[in-house]
Amino acid sequence: MQSFFAYLAGKAIFRRRARANRRGILDAMNREHGYTLMETLVTLTLMMLLSVGGLYGWQRWQQQQRLWQTAVQVRDFLLFLRDDANAYNRDRVLRVGQDEVGWCLSAEGEGPDCASGTSFTLRPRWPGITLAGVTPGLGFYGLRSTAWAGNLRLQSAAGSWSIVISHWGRIRLCRSDSAGGCQ
Numbered sequence: 001m002q003s004f005f006a007y008l009a010g011k012a013i014f015r016r017r018a019r020a021n022r023r024g025i026l027d028a029m030n031r032e033h034g035y036t037l038m039e040t041l042v043t044l045t046l047m048m049l050l051s052v053g054g055l056y057g058w059q060r061w062q063q064q065q066r067l068w069q070t071a072v073q074v075r076d077f078l079l080f081l082r083d084d085a086n087a088y089n090r091d092r093v094l095r096v097g098q099d100e101v102g103w104c105l106s107a108e109g110e111g112p113d114c115a116s117g118t119s120f121t122l123r124p125r126w127p128g129i130t131l132a133g134v135t136p137g138l139g140f141y142g143l144r145s146t147a148w149a150g151n152l153r154l155q156s157a158a159g160s161w162s163i164v165i166s167h168w169g170r171i172r173l174c175r176s177d178s179a180g181g182c183q
Contacts, residue, residue, distance in 0.1 A: 063158035093139035
């Protein structure tokens with residue numbers, strides 16, 4: 001029984017100390033009056049600088065991704081035209097069209113019709129990507145599965161990509177503004 005009473009007495013002492021510690025902490029917190037004006041201004045300035053830097057980096061990254069996605073979209077369109085020309089023994093000559101919305105690539109009819117929504121007409125997914133150059137007469141020919149060798153160059157504020165077509169119909173993506181090779 002002696003140890004049981006000693007145990008209860010010890011718990012009571014511990015509770016008194018815990019209350020005293022809590023009161024001391026609360027009293028210390030009430031004596032502080034928050035951050036100074038200089039600390040607040042320095043913190044806000046750092047947050048603004050980091051936000052502006054992050055926003056610029058994010059916009060640059062987004063422009064690069066949009067250019068890359070458009071280059072892949074054009075490459076996939078050219079692969080589709082090549083496969084269609086080879087499978088059905090047709091000629092698919094690429095034509096560039098321009099309207100109020102932007103540029104388009106078409107491989108049907110005599111003149112490019114950007115308004116038609118056929119599978120042989122391509123509109124870029126993103127605005128701000130320009131078609132800087134196209135080899136005239138670029139196309140795929142079903143007879144002997146050949147192509148007119150040349151390239152297309154896509155350009156934006158983030159850089160430029162070239163889509164290179166060999167005379168056997170191989171299509172590659174090349175980064176134009178760096179020493180990086182073709183994919």
